[in-house]
Amino acid sequence: MSMVDPKKNVLTVACAPEVKESFISFLEGANVLDYSAYEDFENLIEDPPEKDFHLILAGAAIEGLSPIELAQSLKMQYPSAPFFFITHQRDGFDRKVYVKNGFTDAYLLPIDFQVLQKGIRAALLSDANAPVYRSVKLLDIQPNMELNFDVSIFLPGNKKYIKYISAGDEISPEQVEKFKKHRVQSVHVAETQIKSFYQFTAKRLEHLSGNKGGMSETERQERLQSAVREIVTDLFNNTSASATTTSGKEAAENVRGIVKEFILNRTPGPWYEKLSEAMDDKGDAYSRSSKVSNYAALFSIGLEMGSPEDLATAGLLHDLGMQDLPANLQQKDEEEMTKEEFEFYKLHVDFTLRIIRERKLIIPTSVQTAILQHHEKFDGTGFPKGVQGSKFTIEGQILALADRFEGLTSIQAGKKRLTTLEALRKIQNQGVIDPEIMKKAIKILPKDSSD
Numbered sequence: 001m002s003m004v005d006p007k008k009n010v011l012t013v014a015c016a017p018e019v020k021e022s023f024i025s026f027l028e029g030a031n032v033l034d035y036s037a038y039e040d041f042e043n044l045i046e047d048p049p050e051k052d053f054h055l056i057l058a059g060a061a062i063e064g065l066s067p068i069e070l071a072q073s074l075k076m077q078y079p080s081a082p083f084f085f086i087t088h089q090r091d092g093f094d095r096k097v098y099v100k101n102g103f104t105d106a107y108l109l110p111i112d113f114q115v116l117q118k119g120i121r122a123a124l125l126s127d128a129n130a131p132v133y134r135s136v137k138l139l140d141i142q143p144n145m146e147l148n149f150d151v152s153i154f155l156p157g158n159k160k161y162i163k164y165i166s167a168g169d170e171i172s173p174e175q176v177e178k179f180k181k182h183r184v185q186s187v188h189v190a191e192t193q194i195k196s197f198y199q200f201t202a203k204r205l206e207h208l209s210g211n212k213g214g215m216s217e218t219e220r221q222e223r224l225q226s227a228v229r230e231i232v233t234d235l236f237n238n239t240s241a242s243a244t245t246t247s248g249k250e251a252a253e254n255v256r257g258i259v260k261e262f263i264l265n266r267t268p269g270p271w272y273e274k275l276s277e278a279m280d281d282k283g284d285a286y287s288r289s290s291k292v293s294n295y296a297a298l299f300s301i302g303l304e305m306g307s308p309e310d311l312a313t314a315g316l317l318h319d320l321g322m323q324d325l326p327a328n329l330q331q332k333d334e335e336e337m338t339k340e341e342f343e344f345y346k347l348h349v350d351f352t353l354r355i356i357r358e359r360k361l362i363i364p365t366s367v368q369t370a371i372l373q374h375h376e377k378f379d380g381t382g383f384p385k386g387v388q389g390s391k392f393t394i395e396g397q398i399l400a401l402a403d404r405f406e407g408l409t410s411i412q413a414g415k416k417r418l419t420t421l422e423a424l425r426k427i428q429n430q431g432v433i434d435p436e437i438m439k440k441a442i443k444i445l446p447k448d449s450s451d
């Protein structure tokens with residue numbers, strides 16, 4: 001039984017028989033145009049059919065034509081069709097590079113078989129005119145709060161989105177109760193309103209960190225912590241089995257959107273004011289990652305190096321892998337660890353990247369590299385790779401700076417909390433990053449910042 005609309009046009013290009021075999025049954029009922037042989041491909045480029053394709057599936061069967069060249073030649077012709085690259089060839093497979101160069105997604109068979117199946121179904125069953133929805137988490141919702149975007153809920157039975165709360169309406173106490181009772185994990189917001197959703201979430205965070213709600217300090221801290229956890233909740237809650245490239249892309253994009261609103265568009269004013277403000281947040285009111293995220297973005301702005309948005313994202317995600325370490329090790333300082341403990345601790349970097357991969361979070365390469373490098377040192381004595389000099393990327397260095405800075409300036413039992421200048425001097429003496437960048441970091445501090 002096929003549910004594919006016969007009016008859906010699919011173009012297949014450069015697909016070897018074994019690749020075609022992997023998806024042909026999902027296309028049953030659609031109008032498929034196949035241009036897989038070399039001569040066909042030449043024809044396609046010279047005389048492309050003027051059809052509206054709902055999906056393009058491309059393989060690597062044409063010798064001498066790289067997937068990227070293929071992507072670029074077809075993307076110009078059919079800019080709006082979802083465009084999948086499918087291969088059995090693990091060597092040189094790099095999803096990020098393909099996506100950057102024009103493919104909507106890339107699938108490595110056989111492991112991506114199920115995701116491919118879902119992707120094809122989604123492309124062929126969806127109504128082209130229907131709004132595109134993003135799955136999001138509503139942060140810290142309270143009764144009578146007003147939302148500036150429509151909240152929809154997906155009914156799996158009818159494969160339909162229904163509007164649950166309209167923009168401009170208040171959330172009723174009953175609705176809040178319902179969310180809680182049914183443990184609604186995510187709601188849907190139309191892509192066109194996603195900016196409003198980011199602004200809303202950023203405002204919630206700001207509100208919680210500013211204690212404008214008249215709640216007790218404990219309640220405020222609890223709410224703030226769970227709010228930050230909510231932001232990255234997709235990473236914690238989605239089991240890797242249910243993660244798809246699409247859900248991963250969405251989660252990563254939501255994180256980026258929110259950190260951008262929260263950190264960059266927060267209070268107006270120069271970077272240093274925002275830095276001091278972030279540092280004033282009491283003790284552990286923020287999770288450490290959220291602070292590192294703030295600091296990394298702000299150092300990036302102050303130093304005019306790297307992308308603040310990418311660094312904020314990297315800061316938020318960099319220590320995800322710590323959750324896989326034993327609880328007692330998570331609390332310890334590097335200096336207090338035994339040799340064995342330290343060896344184990346070093347693995348958290350790999351654990352983080354593994355979680356990102358498993359959750360299929362599609363994040364920029366620079367973000368991934370920064371995360372991988374956040375414990376490296378400029379002289380090559382860091383871990384896990386011991387990279388040195390220019391191999392230590394700008395993003396990696398700024399994240400390392402922000403991570404150390406957070407450690408030195410946060411309130412911790414039995415430890416002196418350093419001022420901005422003291423912390424930067426200490427990091428400078430430890431030779432963590434490029435001495436030139438360190439010099440600049442100290443130079444850009446306002447003159448009266450020694451307190």
Ligand SMILES: [Fe+2]
Pocket residue numbers: 318319348374375
């Ligand atoms: Fe770390």
Ligand SMILES: [Fe+2]
Pocket residue numbers: 292318319403
């Ligand atoms: Fe860290």
